Amino acid sequence: MARFSCDFRWLLLVAAVAFIFIQMRLFATQSKYADRLAAAVEAENYCTRQTRLYIDQISMQQGQIVALKDEKKRRDEETVHLRALVRDLERKGLQRLNEKLEVPVAAVVVMACNRADYLERTVNSILKYHGSVASKYPLFVSQDGPDSKVKSKALSYDQITYMQHLDYEAIRTERPGELIAYYKIARHYKWALDKLFYKHNFSKVVILEDDMEIAPDFFEYFEAAAGLLDRDRSIMAVSSWNDNGQKQFVHDPYVLYRSDFFPGLGWMLSKETWDELSPKWPKAYWDDWLRLKENHKGRQFIRPEVCRTYNFGEHGSSLGQFFSQYLAPIKLNDVNVKWKSMDLSYLVEDNYLEYFASLVKKAKPIHGADAVVKANGVDGDVRIKYSDQPEFESIARQFGIFEEWKDAVPRAAYKGVVVFRYQTTKRVFLYGPDSLQQLRIEKT
Template sequence: MANVLCDYRFLLLVAAVAFIYVQLRLSATQTEYADKLAASEEAENVCTSQMRLLIDQISMQQGRIVSLEEERKLREQECGQLKALVEELERKGLQRRTNKEQVPVAAVVIMACSRADYLERTIKSVLKYQSSVASKYPLFVSQDGTNPDVKSKALSYDELGYMQHLDFGSIKTESPGELIAYYKIARHYKWALDELFYKHNFSRVIILEDDMEIAPDFFDYFEATATLLEKDKSIMAVSSWNDNGQKQFVNDPYLYPFWCPTNHLRRIESHTRLCGRLELLCATGTVPSALSPSFFDGSYCVLFHFCWRLHGGSFVEEGLRLVYPVCICGLWGLLVVYGLRGSSLGQFFKQYLEPIKMNDVKLNFTSAFSFPKVDWKSMDLSYLMEEKFTKHFADLVKKAKPLQGSDVVLKAYNIDGDVRIQYRDQFDFERIARQFGIFEEWKDGIPRTAYKGVVVFRYQTPRRVFLIGPDSLKKLGIEGA
């Protein structure tokens, strides 16, 4: 009996120890959970505090957004008022520069950016001959960007209107390494033409750059040729620039009079321009109304290197078969370029631009010779129409004496009349061009200033040199020559 009682007591002791151990574990667990709960509550309080802080910040930002939106609307209203004021001032300024009874022949726009000293020289050159015909040729300066000196210089002249193109958009070039400047210039040209053609409703525009000087008969020339754009829709533009107008390739009008226009004006199938140096006379019915914004996206477009054909009021891509719009230009130029600094980084300036010879007389020979005074506006320029000119040009080429051999320059010099020299391909043309010193470059399969593959220039005397392509005679309808 005593042993059984002893066993019970031992069991009770074990049970008591186990109970105490369980109680201690429960107590420790409760304490741990309590600590975790307290930490969670503290973290929740921190999160709640941070959330309230963020809510306060968001509320403040929303208040600022509302305030900025109201300020934006106010600024838009102010800008609208200023824009209306500027447009009104432009309209009044244009009215002052345009005679209501005189329909302008063309607007003249000088494209500028950051060369204030160049711009001043160009403006003075233009005003020298434009002032007497200001109602026919309203003058504008279109500035690309915010250069303060250019803006101040343009606004200092009451005789002209000022336009400013601001474009801060990004530029994406077609090929790596291309100059972004050409793309910016392209956008500027598109904007300026839209302003003049559509906003101011001019029917024609003469484009000059800010490093050009013009000849005495510059405006007479454009007035005389303006009607060609209306009559012959195959003509894209009229230019007073000649890539091969260096002094050695033009003749002195006092020694060798060239007042007959058929000795001077011609059609070409690529616009005569060099490194962006150009001026055009564009008709609304042919150029601006047909151009889409993408046409002015790249450097080829800003240089008016046309790879498009006017067809049914719109330009359609011809793929690999390029059809070139025709331009009218002369054998000597009516402007010179003096700008060494520019987007083209002086390319070709010393070799081709600086030696350009500009006509510096107003085609009046009565003081020294018995030749009549030449008036561009009274000349019959109908021979420049497509059908007539092809026949006229073919006759000139056919009558020219054919030359062959490696010493064609010497042979040409020793012949009094016109000569023609045939080239086999681009490489052969470049070889012959280097011998004479004319511009060698081709664009999309044709030489500069070519018509039906024929490049013509004067050499030393009034003689003309015709460089004819392998299929030029066929294109001109000349057989057996």
């Protein structure tokens, strides 16, 4: 029994030693595998980092490839455009312009985009009166964008030199909700005018849009006005448009006015003025920008009583704003006025102040409410005073003329005075609180 008990203890000892040995081996094995696992995890993390780095590099290269493809596409399109333009210029013989002894009065450019039907109507209206003055007014169409129908339509006219503005630079609006179209238009205007003034070296340019018809005396009007631009530096531009040129507010096709408000819609400017405007041309809303006093610096604009352009563009970037009320009823002049035989010296700055002041001074003053009713009872011209913008808007609303102001200037105003016809021939002068002082009718 004692021997058996001794053997049992030895067996336990051997088992304990074997257990300890196995545990040590297991611990060593676990440590070994733990080290290997840690190394594997580290290797995996390294591979993940390298993979991400390679992915980023590949993405960057793919972005560069896409950019290069876009650049190649743009250059290919420009190459096609330039080849077509060279063929067109060779076909039309534009180089003959430099051989002519007669210096052009101005280039005429039609600004177009994606309305081929509108462009056709505009060009046909121009060509109706252009033939006899073609050498004085080289005709261009400047297209913004790649619309193939517009390009084909422009190239179908032998009398036209075609220009195409292809702009792939992204546009970022300055304020939420703004239309990108106004930014594109401003870029296009600058590009086209830079081309005409600095590449083709014209001294003056008449700007039309692809939704306009012109009057019979359009070209002679601008030829006579070009002389005014040359001799009177207080004139910033000449327009063929009157904002209050609706049929019921105009009468005399021979009358011109000066205005502190830029009318646009068919206008001419000189290279000297463009030299000033081009470097600071705005990103958008170029026409409102031109109406800021800081930009026209006290200079004024010539405008007719009866419009020499008619805007039929109900559908466009402005989404038909004001069309039915103010644009559709515009009277397009139908009298072929011989402007070159007329004396326009009354429009020179000092002469005009005296001329216009005499008209206002002779008009009968009307005071109080019901301006329209009181004007009905007067045979001759009348003048009505407004004290501020709200009162002007109220009076303008009664008559139906434009109520809008820009930079404290009513549309079509000169020295704060807005003039229009009423009951066919009578003039109505709406004048501000300091207009008579500015016209030197009353002392300050």
